[in-house]
Amino acid sequence: MAKQQGPLTGTQTLTIGKALNLGLRRALEDDPKVLLMGEDVGRLGGVFRITDGLQKDFGEDRVLDSPLAEAGIVGTAIGLAMRGYRPVCEMQFDGFSYPAFDQVTNQLAKMHYRSRGRITLPVVIRIPFGGGIGSVEHHSESPETYYMHTAGLKVVTPSSALDAYFMIQQAIRSNDPVIFLEPKARYYEKGEVDLDASLASAEPLHRSRVVRAGTDATVVGYGPTMRVLRDSADAAAEDGRSLELIDLRTLSPLDLDPVYESVKRTGRLIVVHEAPNNAGPAAEIAARVQSECFYSLEAPVQRVTGFDTPYPASKLEEHFLPDLDRVLDAVDRTFSY
């Protein structure tokens, strides 16, 4: 990641990684209670360099290189939040968020409910997630189902530089705990961001968005699969099929109104994610869509997902991950009814 040369302003073409970095910088500038904490987030700038340069500019008391202990990071973040801070924790990789599972699901998620609103915990947990980077085991997981299933947590994931920049700031301002899933395979994808735009003018955090209008079938994805969706829509267009693409952006709460509206027009739905199929996000979406759009559906909801195996060795991951061909195959299937 290039070193920053003075403050960036105006509309810039940024990678998702750089947009996150600038969003975190803005959050640190805007609120002295915002702290970043995690393994290697300080001097190194994080293993993906998302926090690059922030400790240098904000100091070791704002950007904390923590001991190598994920439960410790989240547990102490809870205490800091009780003290009035807004900690932003980095889990270095998805698979390493599991050692913190009790602190996230039993402690962080439930405190507001248990205390009947007396304690709010504005903690953000950033997790680089998803596969496709050719890494060793435990570095390519899609843990979103666990966190979506836990009442008290909010779960969001950006898929573009623009969303990365604003959504991280919105997550930090949220008074609820937010699991912020970063599509690590897409950190280097570029997009335009207007750095002068106000946070208030940005799309609200918990809204899904139609990112490409279409008429024949609806395809829903989020985070790392959005590029697959765009490629699929391009290819389908060559076959004369018009796909409407929806980026969920928020997984908890789900915002399915745009999906219902779309499916009522197209009659066909394909849901795509890297997380395993069984009891995954697509299962919940399919259940709700069949309930809300029963008389509009022309075909069963199709799911294009990771398989119900542990994440495989990286030489096999191309078979595990949803790709263009599997999405198009699912589109074909919806037209076979």
Next chain:
Amino acid sequence: MGDKPATKGRPATKARSGARRSRPASTPADAAALQGSAGEHGSAQEPEFVQLLTPDGERVEHPDYSVDFTDEQLQGLYRDLVIVRRLDLESTALQRQGHLAIWASLEGQEAAQIGSGRALRNQDMAFPTYREHGVLWCRGVDPTAPHGLFRGNDHGDWDPAKHNANLYTLVIGAQTLHAVGYAMGINYDGKVGTDDGEAAIVYFGDGASSQGDVHEACVFAGVYHAPVVFFCQNNQYAISEPVERQTRTPIYQRAAGYGFPGVRVDGNDVLACYAVARHALDQARHGQGPTLIEAYTYRMGAHTTTDDPTRYRTGSEVESWKQRDPITRMRAYLTKAGIGDDDFFASVDADADRITGRLREFVIGMPDPDSSRLFEHVYAEESPLQDAERAWFEQYQSSFVGEGAH
């Protein structure tokens, strides 16, 4: 299994990291205390610990913990001990009579909780387990506040910020990390280094000492030099498992591995618990970092009212600990020192009767919570899923109106 009277001026048991008075990893007394004898635990011999009041009620001095208590303080500590025991016994009775679903008794641990609880200054923050009813009492929390948790009405009904006492935590050891994070915040707020400085204290037990969270908490506390006191009540049992199933070394000695002092205190001696906790808290508030205190005590009752301790410990062991009762020794001391007379003791008993009566009345009269509470406070901000479920549930409930069913 007789009680060995404490001797005056025992050597200090602090394991200061890199400090002058390092001690061997264990002593014969430690080993005896840990291994017990004839299958009994913590009763063969008293281990080395800080003691200011012997089981016979004799006031002894300790070179490192010299505290002058006023008569009012001593009377107050006695009153606290008696009241929290009476509240506790009443709570167990309320469970037996069907008014509480479960109760976690503190009987036997009153001195550890009152001593440390009264050592806190107003600005300090306490993080309890689920047994610290005595600490809550010291923090000014209404003694009825925890009972909703044990009746099934709520998860504890007090304002943690108002009383500087967090809600109970039932996942063993999880709260140690919250306390350390809170204490890190004290550092970042610059609230250390003066008499007005702040400190956190976190309670946990001998069983919790095996938890990964407790280890991580000690690591973070040491690394960030957090103003936190780890107060371990070693009551000898984690439900049925004796302390030697948790550790091969005395718990307080683990502090050396984290780079801060550890000290063992007679957990049935309210004066020693007060002195040791006050010292550790003041060290923390003055920027001297964390301390681990092991309060060596005994859980006289069951783990909770669901437990049957006769399956795993002997009557003679329990009897030997009765000889070290925290209230008996305090009463003996106050009597001998002329600080408490019959009128005083009677007035304390009358206070305990009154407060306990109020508890009983409150618990029996607790109404069931309204079903609308089910969906409240899941989130601080927008909560569309719960809003939809609440709307459906209300409609569903109202569909029964007129049929007399709910």
